[in-house]
Amino acid sequence: MKRQIKEGVIRRLFFMIAFVSIAILLLILFFLVKAGVPIFKEVSVIDFIFGKYWYPTASPPDFGILPLILASVFVTLLSAALAVPLGVMTAIYIAEIASPRVKEIAKPAVELLASLPSVVIGFFGMVVVAPFLQETFNLPTGLNLFNASLMLAFMSVPIICTISEDAISSVPPELKEASLALGANRIESIFRVIIPASLSGISTGIILGMARAIGETMVVLMVAGGAAMIPGSLFDPVRPMPATIAAEMAEAPFGSDHYHALFAIGIVLFVFNLLFNSVADYVSHKHRQVGAATL
Amino acid sequence: MSDNQNHTEIVFKKSSLGRNVKEQAFFTLFRGAALINALALLIVIYFLVKNGWSAITWDFLTEAPRESMTKGGIMPCIVGTAYLSFGAIAISMPLGIGSAIYLNEYARQGLMVRLIRFAINNLAGVPSVVFGLFGLAFFVTWMNLDVSIASGALVLGFLSLPLVIGSSEEALRSVPATYREASLGLGATKWQTIYRVVLPAAFPSMITGGILSLSRAAGETAAIMFTAAVYFNTQLPESIFDPVMALPYHIYVLATAGTNIEQTRHLQYGTSLVLIALVLGMNLIAIVYRSRLRKRR
Numbered sequence: 043m044k045r046q047i048k049e050g051v052i053r054r055l056f057f058m059i060a061f062v063s064i065a066i067l068l069l070i071l072f073f074l075v076k077a078g079v080p081i082f083k084e085v086s087v088i089d090f091i092f093g094k095y096w097y098p099t100a101s102p103p104d105f106g107i108l109p110l111i112l113a114s115v116f117v118t119l120l121s122a123a124l125a126v127p128l129g130v131m132t133a134i135y136i137a138e139i140a141s142p143r144v145k146e147i148a149k150p151a152v153e154l155l156a157s158l159p160s161v162v163i164g165f166f167g168m169v170v171v172a173p174f175l176q177e178t179f180n181l182p183t184g185l186n187l188f189n190a191s192l193m194l195a196f197m198s199v200p201i202i203c204t205i206s207e208d209a210i211s212s213v214p215p216e217l218k219e220a221s222l223a224l225g226a227n228r229i230e231s232i233f234r235v236i237i238p239a240s241l242s243g244i245s246t247g248i249i250l251g252m253a254r255a256i257g258e259t260m261v262v263l264m265v266a267g268g269a270a271m272i273p274g275s276l277f278d279p280v281r282p283m284p285a286t287i288a289a290e291m292a293e294a295p296f297g298s299d300h301y302h303a304l305f306a307i308g309i310v311l312f313v314f315n316l317l318f319n320s321v322a323d324y325v326s327h328k329h330r331q332v333g334a335a336t337l
Numbered sequence: 338m339s340d341n342q343n344h345t346e347i348v349f350k351k352s353s354l355g356r357n358v359k360e361q362a363f364f365t366l367f368r369g370a371a372l373i374n375a376l377a378l379l380i381v382i383y384f385l386v387k388n389g390w391s392a393i394t395w396d397f398l399t400e401a402p403r404e405s406m407t408k409g410g411i412m413p414c415i416v417g418t419a420y421l422s423f424g425a426i427a428i429s430m431p432l433g434i435g436s437a438i439y440l441n442e443y444a445r446q447g448l449m450v451r452l453i454r455f456a457i458n459n460l461a462g463v464p465s466v467v468f469g470l471f472g473l474a475f476f477v478t479w480m481n482l483d484v485s486i487a488s489g490a491l492v493l494g495f496l497s498l499p500l501v502i503g504s505s506e507e508a509l510r511s512v513p514a515t516y517r518e519a520s521l522g523l524g525a526t527k528w529q530t531i532y533r534v535v536l537p538a539a540f541p542s543m544i545t546g547g548i549l550s551l552s553r554a555a556g557e558t559a560a561i562m563f564t565a566a567v568y569f570n571t572q573l574p575e576s577i578f579d580p581v582m583a584l585p586y587h588i589y590v591l592a593t594a595g596t597n598i599e600q601t602r603h604l605q606y607g608t609s610l611v612l613i614a615l616v617l618g619m620n621l622i623a624i625v626y627r628s629r630l631r632k633r634r
Contacts, residue, residue, distance in 0.1 A: 045526060052528045053443050059435030060444070063502070064456040066495050070463060073474040131370035139364055140371070148371055150624045155378045157549075157620045159556025160465075161585040162609050165592055166381050169602070196377050203374070229360040250462065257464025259559035260585075264593060284466045284559070291473070291563050308470040315462045323455055 074312055078305030081105065090306065096270040096281075098290065098300040105303045109272045111310070113187070113280035116273060117266065118256045120191035121198060125255070126248055128195070129202030133244075136203070137210040138232055149207075156200030164264030167193040172265060181277050183267060188276045190266035194258055198251035205250060209243020210236060246326045253318035257311060259284035283307050382617075385610045392607025401571050406590075407597050411608050416573055417486075417581030418555050418615075421565060424490025424577070425497055425554035430547055432494075433501025440502070441509040442531055461499035465559040468496050472564035486577045489565020496560055497550040504546025508539040541630055545623045552619035556612065558585035568594075584612045 082090065085105045093106015136148050171192065172184030213236050221231040237244070267279020268289065281289075287304050294300040400410035436457075444450045472492035482488045512535050520530040566586035574581050591605045592598065 049526050049528055056435055056439035056443055059432055060439035060453050062432055063436060063453060063460055063498065066498070067456045067460055067463075069475065070467070070471045073471050073479070074467070077470075077474045128370050128373060131367045132374055135367040135371040139367055146628075148375070150621075151375050151378060153624060154617055154620055155374055157552060157556070157616055158378075158381065159558070159585055159612055159616055161556070161558040161588050162385070162613055163381070165588055165605065165609050166384065168592060169605075170384050199374060227356055227360050229363045230356070232363075253462045257462065257467070259464060259466040260589065263559075264589070284464055287466050287470065288559055288562060291470075296478075305470055305474070308467045311464050311467050315464065315467075316459060319455070319459045319462050323458065 071312060074305055074308045078302055078307075078309045081299060081302035081306045084299050090303075091310070094272065096286070098294070098303055103299060105299070107283070107286075107303075107307060107310070109270050110281055110283045110286050110307065112272050113266070113270075114256050114262075114282040114284075114314075117187060117190050117194060117262060117280065117282050118252055120187065120276070121194035121255045122248070122252050124191065124195035125198040125202055125251055129199040129247070129251060130206050130244060132199070133203045133206035133210055133247075134232060134237075137207050138228070138236065152200050152203050155196065156204070158197075160197065160258060160260040161264075163193050163197060164261045167261065167265035175277075179277065183279060185265050185267040185279055186277045187266065187273050187280045190262050190280070190282070193261045193265055194255040197258055197261065198255045201254050202247045202251035205247030206240070206244045209240035209247070212243070213239045242325050242328075246322045249318050249322040249325070253315055253322075256282075256314055256318075257284060259288050263288045283311055287311075382613070385606060385613060388603070389606035389608075389610030392603045393610060397607055398611070402569065405597070406569060407601055407604075411584065411587060411604075411611065413570060413573060413582040414584045414587045414608070415611070417566070417583040418585070418612075420486050420574065420577075420581060421489045421493055421561065421583060422551050422554040424486060425493035426501075426547055426551050428491060428494025429497045429501045429550055433498050433546075433550075434505045434543060436498075436502045437505035437509055438531060438536075441506050442527070442535065457499050457502055460495070461503075463496075465496060465557055466562075468492050468560040469563050472560065477564055483578065484563070484565060484567065484580045486565060486574060486579060486581055489561045489581070489583075490577070492560050492564050493554040493557055496557065497553050500550045500553055501546055504549060505539075505543050508542035508546065509535065511542060512538045542627065545627045545630070548619050548623040548626075552616045552623075555619070556585055556616045558583075558589055561586060562589075584608060584615075588612065 085093070090105055090107060091111070092108050093104065094108050095104035095106045096109055097104040132148075132152065136145055136152070140148055167189055168185070171189055174184065175181060175186075175189055176184035217235050217239055218231050221235040222228070226234065262282040263285040266282055266285055268281050268285065269279040270281040270286070271278070273280050287307055290300065291304055294304055397410040398415070399412050401413050402411070403409035436453075440450065440453065444453075469492065472488055476482045476488035476491050477484055482491075516534050516538060517530055520534040521527070525533065561583055565581060566583045567580040568582075568590055570580065570582050588605060588608050591601050591608065
């Protein structure tokens with residue numbers, strides 16, 4: 043009897059530890075809202091999100107974050123355009139084509155790529171890629187939307203690749219065997235059978251890779267150029283949301299409108315992340331390939 | 338009849354040739370994509386080693402910065418980063434392993450578990466700068482911890498929690514069910530089974546997860562910008578309530594702020610080289626150790 047009570051207590055204890063993740067997430071949301079919402083006494087939510095001018099230190103200040111949102115969206119889309127084909131193709135190579143020996147090197151290489159600290163990638167973009175772009179394309183500055191997207195692409199490739207590779211590797215082998223037995227060659231089996239069967243996993247990887255790109259801070263802080271304007275070309279400097287927070291928080295006096303506005307940008311980023319994860323969660327639960335029978 | 342058969346054979350051969358060419362073309366394309374990744378990694382490492390190697394001297398590693406950070410070394414940054422990352426895993430390891438035990442050993446599929454997993458996935462995706470904001474509002478301001486090792490380690494601990502949970506769960510999953518059944522069959526309770534049988538078996542792979550989250554915390558910048566790191570500090574921290582210098586933040590500061598950006602370029606390369614040597618080194622150790630564990634099984 044005593045034993046049972048002890049077991050019950052231990053079980054509850056572990057439940058409480060697991061619950062900490064939920065608690066932290068709620069705590070983050072609570073403190074963002076607490077410090078961010080006061081800005082909406084100064085500007086309406088609509089003016090904040092759709093305002094075209096971000097001059098937080100001018101008088102009177104302008105708190106419109108549309109240029110920052112658009113910068114984040116453009117940088118993310120462009121980096122996805124580069125990272126999605128690269129990541130998915132690498133995943134297919136590792137899962138289906140590479141010999142076991144190559145695989146043993148390629149998989150850790152992708153992991154190492156993922157582990158590169160973002161500040162180092164940002165530094166690399168600043169001192170190596172930016173001068174190169176500036177000279178090659180004869181630009182006023184190499185710190186721009188394109189450079190940032192390129193660097194972000196290399197940060198999201200490992201995520202897209204790892205998750206897609208997991209999905210591709212977990213396709214039941216009898217599906218592939220059936221396809222090969224019907225006379226399809228390997229590439230036909232990959233395109234007609236394996237990719238359709240692992241599509242939900244691949245989509246999850248793509249969504250999470252994009253989520254990483256939109257929230258990544260150091261890279262866009264160091265290489266995006268920092269101009270809070272709606273970009274007109276690929277080579278314009280931009281100022282995505284995370285970069286704005288990181289660059290301006292040190293100067294914003296505690297409790298000022300500027301301080302609250304930066305927290306409000308944090309809320310927007312939090313909501314973006316929540317959306318991306320909800321979609322990923324939905325896709326991976328709804329369209330999961332279970333066994334061989336449901337294809 | 339035979340004529341017809343010949344005809345189909347020829348058609349088959351032709352199309353099979355085209356199909357093989359197509360197959361090879363795609364294989365080459367995919368191989369190329371994988372190669373680009375490896376190249377990217379090598380190029381980054383190449384540039385850092387080429388330009389940073391000359392900066393690495395014994396003095397660089399053991400001295401504090403001098404003359405408004407244009408000369409001298411990075412010792413305070415190395416120490417600061419060590420404090421922060423070990424502080425972070427001191428928080429994330431117990432919480433992460435505990436969560437993994439609940440999810441893998443106790444929980445039954447249901448709404449609660451799905452909610453917990455959803456929260457973990459979300460936590461993994463929260464941008465590091467948002468973690469920084471949270472740390473600023475919660476630890477630094479509300480809890481009055483100020484900009485300090487304590488605030489930074491707490492933020493980094495929360496930030497690396499999902500990583501620890503993920504790797505610990507994988508470690509627990511790799512313990513064969515027969516171990517648990519044997520222990521339960523001998524009359525041990527669930528907790529005795531976990532504590533005496535499952536955890537010892539899973540422990541080595543949990544260490545791998547610990548090393549990985551240590552390296553993640555060491556490389557993180559945005560989360561410590563407002564919570565733990567300072568531009569410059571000649572003194573080493575005396576308690577966990579002191580602020581510190583940190584390697585990633587030092588790189589950022591040298592590369593973007595101040596008037597001596599060009600002059601300190603070799604210091605920037607040198608610091609970056611030290612940081613990636615630490616981070617990639619830890620990752621390599623973890624990867625090699627993990628593959629050994631897998632082979633042993």
